[in-house]
Amino acid sequence: MSRAITEKVSGAASAGESLIIAGRAFSSRLIIGTGKYRSFDEMRAAHAASGAEMVTVAVRRVPLDRSSESFLDHLDPALQILPNTAGCYTAEDAIRTARLAREALETDLVKLEVIGDQATLFPDNEQTLEAARVLVKEGFAVLPYFNDDLIMAKKLLDAGCAAIMPLAAPIGSGLGVQNPANLRIMREQLPDATIIVDAGVGTASDAAIAMELGADGVLMNTAIAEAVDPAKMGTAMKLAIEAGRLAYLAGRMPKRLYASASSPLQGVVK
Amino acid sequence: MRVYVNGEPREINQPLTLAELVAELDLPPARIAIELNRAVVRRNDWSATTLNDEDRIEIVHFVGGGES
Numbered sequence: 001m002s003r004a005i006t007e008k009v010s011g012a013a014s015a016g017e018s019l020i021i022a023g024r025a026f027s028s029r030l031i032i033g034t035g036k037y038r039s040f041d042e043m044r045a046a047h048a049a050s051g052a053e054m055v056t057v058a059v060r061r062v063p064l065d066r067s068s069e070s071f072l073d074h075l076d077p078a079l080q081i082l083p084n085t086a087g088c089y090t091a092e093d094a095i096r097t098a099r100l101a102r103e104a105l106e107t108d109l110v111k112l113e114v115i116g117d118q119a120t121l122f123p124d125n126e127q128t129l130e131a132a133r134v135l136v137k138e139g140f141a142v143l144p145y146f147n148d149d150l151i152m153a154k155k156l157l158d159a160g161c162a163a164i165m166p167l168a169a170p171i172g173s174g175l176g177v178q179n180p181a182n183l184r185i186m187r188e189q190l191p192d193a194t195i196i197v198d199a200g201v202g203t204a205s206d207a208a209i210a211m212e213l214g215a216d217g218v219l220m221n222t223a224i225a226e227a228v229d230p231a232k233m234g235t236a237m238k239l240a241i242e243a244g245r246l247a248y249l250a251g252r253m254p255k256r257l258y259a260s261a262s263s264p265l266q267g268v269v270k
Numbered sequence: 271m272r273v274y275v276n277g278e279p280r281e282i283n284q285p286l287t288l289a290e291l292v293a294e295l296d297l298p299p300a301r302i303a304i305e306l307n308r309a310v311v312r313r314n315d316w317s318a319t320t321l322n323d324e325d326r327i328e329i330v331h332f333v334g335g336g337e338s
Contacts, residue, residue, distance in 0.1 A: 032336070033334075033335065033336020033337060034334040034335060034336065035333075035334040035335040035336045035337075036334070036336075037334065043334070056335070056336055056337075057332040057333065057334065057335060058332065058333050058334070058335025058336075059330050059331075059332060059333075060330060060331065060332075060333045061276040061277075061328065061329065061330055062276070062295075062297060062302060062329050062330060062331045064275060064276060064278060064295055064329075069298070070298055070300065070301050070331065070332070071331070071332050071333050071334055072301055072332055081332075083332065084335065084336075084337070086335050086336070086337055086338040087335075087338055096305065096308060097330075099305075099310045100303040100304075100305060100310060100328070100330050101303070101332075103303040103304075103310050103312065103313070104301050104302055104303035104330070104331070104332070105301065105332075113337065113338055115338050121337070121338045145337070171337040171338055172337065198337070199337050219336075219337075220336070221335075221336025221337055222336070222337075225336075
C-alpha cells in the first residue's frame, strides 16, 4: 500500500472522523460495560486495550452494613462515565434512577434501559419512550436501549434522544446481529441519527458486522468481560470496530450469485 | 421516630439531617446521591434537610454493570 493511501485510511479511522454524542466527540466508536469482570485489574486492562473512551455503570443502593469504597475509583479517570438505568422495569423507576445518577455524577448523559421481561431482558418499548420523553424535557442526553425497530427509532428521535441504541440480540447472549436487515434499513432511513448497536455482540466479527451495516458505534459488556482473556478481546473489538467502520465508509462491492473473474478474459495462453 | 433507609427501618431519637445521616452511616459523600420520598435532594441541601417520621430515603452509588 502506498504511503498516501495508508495515511488516508488511518486518518479516516482517527481524529477526522469522531463519534459525536450530545456534543461530545469520541475517537473510539466502542463503548463498554463495567460488569462481570473477574477482578478490577482485569477490567482496567480490558478497558485500556479496547481503546474505549466511554464506559457504562449501574446505579444501586449503597450497602449500609459496611463502609463501601467507590467502584468509580477503579476506573481510569480519563473515561467518560455513562450511567445506566439497568434493572429498571418501569418508566418511573428509570426516571428516578437517571435523576439520581445525574446528581451523583454531574453528567446529563444516561443510557436508558427499561426492561420488559426477565428471561429475555427485552426492552419495554412503551415505557422506554415514556421515560425518554420525560428525561429529554429535563435536559438529559438520552441514549435508549430498544428493539431494532425503525418506527420505535423514529419515535425516540422525535422525542429528542441524543442517540439510539438498538439491540443486536438479547443482552449477554453473544448471538451477534440477528437481524441485519433491520439495522441496515434503520441506517438508510435515518441517515442523520447516531445509532449505537447495544447488546448481543459475542465476538469481534459481530462488532465488525454491526459497523459494516452502518452503526456509528457499538456498546458491549459480556463479550469482553466473559472472554477467557478480556484484554485480548478488548483489542480484538477495537480492531473489529475500526475495520467495520472503514469497510462501511469504503462501500462494499455488490453481492453476486455467480463468479466474476478479476483477470482479463483476453490473452490467455493457449 | 422511624425512617426507612434503602428499605431498612431505622430508629432516630433526635433531629437528624441528611448530611448527619450520611456521616452516621460512614458513607463517602462523593459520588453518591440521595432521594427523599422519591425526590432527589441536591447535595447542597443535605445539611438543611431534616428527617421526619416515616420518611423514605434511598442512597445510591455506582456499581459495575453494562446492561440490566
